[in-house]
Amino acid sequence: MPTLLELQTAMRQSLVHRDIAAVSAMLAAHVAPDRLDIYRNTFLLTLTKALRLCFPAVQKLVGEEFFEDAAQVFIAERPPRAAWLDQYGAEFPDFLCAFAPAASVPYLGDVAKLEWAVNCALHAADAEPLDAAGLACVAPEDQGRIRLIANPSIALVQLGYPADTIWRAVLAGDDDALQKIDLDCGPVHVLVERRTRGVEVERLDVRPWEFLAVLCAGEPIETAIESSDGFDCSSALAEHIALGRFRCFELAPDVGDRVPSTAIPR
């Protein structure tokens, strides 16, 4: 008699890899093995639906059938690891980039990357914005160590193709706009965030994008300003804070603050 783990492993083999031999042998006598198809169908339909919800523009670009085929291959290769399907599909953009049948649509991976960022922004945890008054209370000697923690909905995405314009045109069904897109315009830099009205996708110039990216990576404000190369970062910073792009701040550890390891704690 199979152990529970053996049975569950056999069931996974039938669902993910369509190999029903092992689990068929474990069924009761009155059960025809084709009943397993019901579970296989539910598994595929549920996960394909999750991917469809997350990647609507990708689906429109390649068509429903192609999308389903690609999703089936992806699901078998990368089934979900957690029972939170809003978070399923992180690896789909990279999968599409390497998916040979999609090679004729070179920007597909970038559109998927953008849609994943939009999905993450949609489901990101709620966060109260940083209270700027708290920043003013930091002692002057510590101000160089302030680093900001980004609102969890924020993503800074760099795309080789103008996938933001493609994404908008595809979802709007605007074929004219789609025709006018210059695929060779070079990389674009995009800010994705959830605001009260919904998820917004905004294209930034490279310098403001890099400045915000450094801040969101948790580097001290001072470091971000130093590396910003002449662009007016103080007004950019004030705007980011006013728009609630950070939820709090903390002080980066200072070498000067370190207590010798032999010190007796008070």
Place this chain on the structure above:
Amino acid sequence: MHPASISKSSLIPARAGIGLRFQHHQPVLDTRPDVAWMEVHTENYMGGGTPLKYLDAIRRDTPISLHGVGLSLGSAEGVDPAHLERIRRVAERVEPGLMSEHIAWNLVGGTYLADLLPLPMTEEALDVVCRHVEQTQSYLKRRILVENPSTYVAFGNSIIPEWEFMATVAARTGCGILCDVNNICVSAHNHGWDASGYLAALPPDAVGEIHLAGHSIRTFADGSSLRIDDHGSKVTKEVWTLYRQAVARFGAVPTLIEWDNEIPPLDVLLDEAQHAERVIAAWQESNGHADAA
């Protein structure tokens, strides 16, 4: 651990409620329907943003029950602690009147199989489920209800009747039973069980909630048929008959109308809930509890 048993419905009344899905968020806010309580899938509220905002607004007037579909109480390798923590956080935020999970599994080898999969009815599976129910109740610091599954296959090594499995889990862990009457109807047909006998074998004191839903019937070339628990239509006559038997045995308990596929306008759900309310009221009248509701 045997958590202190809470009263059958400290917050969720022993009346009919509806499963709340995203399509009905706005209609519910717009029309404020007269429905005693609502239930949502825990997994749909694990992130931030719009869904939680709607739920916050709706639960000001309406008690909410949290029904999880992902915890995998029957996994040999254990439940995912990260998922348990996500459930705890949703509960902290939503303050549900009831919380429930399934006698099923979906996690093996770290893969989430996105369904409520059938367990073999063995002593090993019983031990595994009881261990995980206890772990869940102690982590959430409250009693949970566990739902009987709908199944299409059965395993050769099953030796415990499903109704006995359910009763034993409740007896050993102190958890309640969410008696899904539609699932009993579906599984009884698919495996040749006696649905009324199933109901009669459940311990009335443990039943804290009832689910009702629609199912479909698939007929095969050889003339055999299988009932599919697809929650995509009205509750069938057969299930209403079974429900009356359930109320006669368990008394008035919170009863939910579930609908997950081809979701109809809100009014259709409310009509179904009214139907269940009438069954509860009729039972109360015949038992001299007319003023209990």
